[in-house]
Amino acid sequence: MANLLGTAHACAHPSLALTKYWGKRDSLRNIPATPSLAIGLAEFRCETRVRIYSGTSFHLTINGVPQNPDRFADFFSEIQRISREKGYRKTFSIEADSTANFPVAAGFASSSAGFAALALAANTALKLNMTTPEISALARVGSASAARAVYKGFTLLPAGGEHALSLPVHWPELRIIAVETHAGKKPISSRTAMERCRTSSPFYGEWLQDAANITAQAEAALYARSLPELGPLIRESYARMFAVMLSASPPIRYWTPLTLKVLDFVDSLRQEGGQYWETMDAGPQVKVFCKAKDCPRFLARLGESVPEAKARVCTGTYPNS
Amino acid sequence: MANLLGTAHACAHPSLALTKYWGKRDSLRNIPATPSLAIGLAEFRCETRVRIYSGTSFHLTINGVPQNPDRFADFFSEIQRISREKGYRKTFSIEADSTANFPVAAGFASSSAGFAALALAANTALKLNMTTPEISALARVGSASAARAVYKGFTLLPAGGEHALSLPVHWPELRIIAVETHAGKKPISSRTAMERCRTSSPFYGEWLQDAANITAQAEAALYARSLPELGPLIRESYARMFAVMLSASPPIRYWTPLTLKVLDFVDSLRQEGGQYWETMDAGPQVKVFCKAKDCPRFLARLGESVPEAKARVCTGTYPNS
Known part of the structure; x- marks a missing residue:
């Protein structure tokens, strides 16, 4: 039995992009090719406990299910490199157990929360004394969106x-209504889908340029905390990301029939003048940005129009709350 | 009561594009910006009766419903110009009645059949002695895809x-299974949607280039009558057209929940090795290319999996049949 050398626990929240990260500039180092603006979802939690032993192995379970270590090899190499460089342990084993209170690998940004919690806990357990930007960079090696999820707000x-x-x-009256349309795993991982887009979509180059423009505009609208200005940009960002997927060869399509019912429903509320702006990630789920005061109307109408969709209201994570 | 100066009747079939016409190079003259390969659907018919009177007015009914003459103004001007240029009548009125045995303005290329039948019947009723390419050019002014529908095959x-x-x-064993997912009119016309794509999609320029590449490859596969080669190109063509729509501002989305059920169903048959390749036009309907021998399996499985979808098997129109 190996010696327990350290242990720690951390919690992180999925980072929901307002403008979408889709595509890598450097796939080995997981450097994003598009900028992304995001907010953490306070009610969705990933809790991770890390134990450090001697040896050089890596084991992780998610909700009790052992994971393929290949998916974590780059992350494990990176944390070993950091530890050696900082003059700490040269070799160690990591055992980690994660639990999530929301569907995993289904389009709810679970990998952002998972790798953020793992990086935060591993830093503590190994006593590496990393800064938050350093932890963000480490988490990025696992999943680029995890670089965002180590921060709040x-x-x-x-x-x-x-x-x-x-x-x-600080925009505490903002709410995100997560509408679950399918609980199962998605048929193709974001990682694989992104790579197919890069290598086969004729629109990929234009997407990268356009994503930069949209993010710059969205950042200004976010500072102004103007949902009527921000909303259409959020919508264009995800729609164009899905357009790139649809233009890949062969085409990628994450939407389910229920996804479309929910999108039509959100359109109908907006046509009545409601400030409800949806986004989606690689997967079938729909997330709707609105103000706190407008949540009850959304939920009541969704219950009438699309009763089979499961909605959960989330607040943002904020640094001082 | 005005004098009846001529009358004629014509029938035309919707022209279903294998590679998609989407975008105009010259919107006044309705010149397409992408090439399109197509086949007529023999079982879908538009019958048009034209009567010529003195005067200078234009009236058209579709299935008994009077149509807005604005939509036909360019066509009417063009046929007046041709008549004057050829030294025939300088002024005339046209009254036309069309009937279609399939849903109109719903994504079944009804305008291609409608303007083709109108151009064919008007040429005869006015005794203009136009060649088929001349009739094709006249029909194009009404709807670019109608330029194709004046020919068979x-x-x-x-x-x-x-x-x-x-x-x-000549490929008589090819079949097109038209799967109806929604009978109503589409929420936005192709004409309006195309213009929104041209003016707001960041992918529009790349779409035009890519459409030319796909059509050149598809033409070679068509001459080889190879469905395994042609099928993926048909699929890419429509998927990229929808990607351009999704990337417009605001995004355009013609799909219904039932559309997605049918697309998933076709995917599942293809994953089993079946040679079924779908296309779609601006609208929610799905059309599937396959061989005659593979129709029974498709219809039986569709009846089990998506019983709410209405399928109709079409053969191509051929010049000598």
């Missing part, structure tokens, strides 16, 4: 960025 | 083309 991960930045925007 | 409307070309390909 609004974040920006720049195109080409090593780590995310925390944005000084 | 496989056709090509080149990018920048004034009229379509008939292709010498």
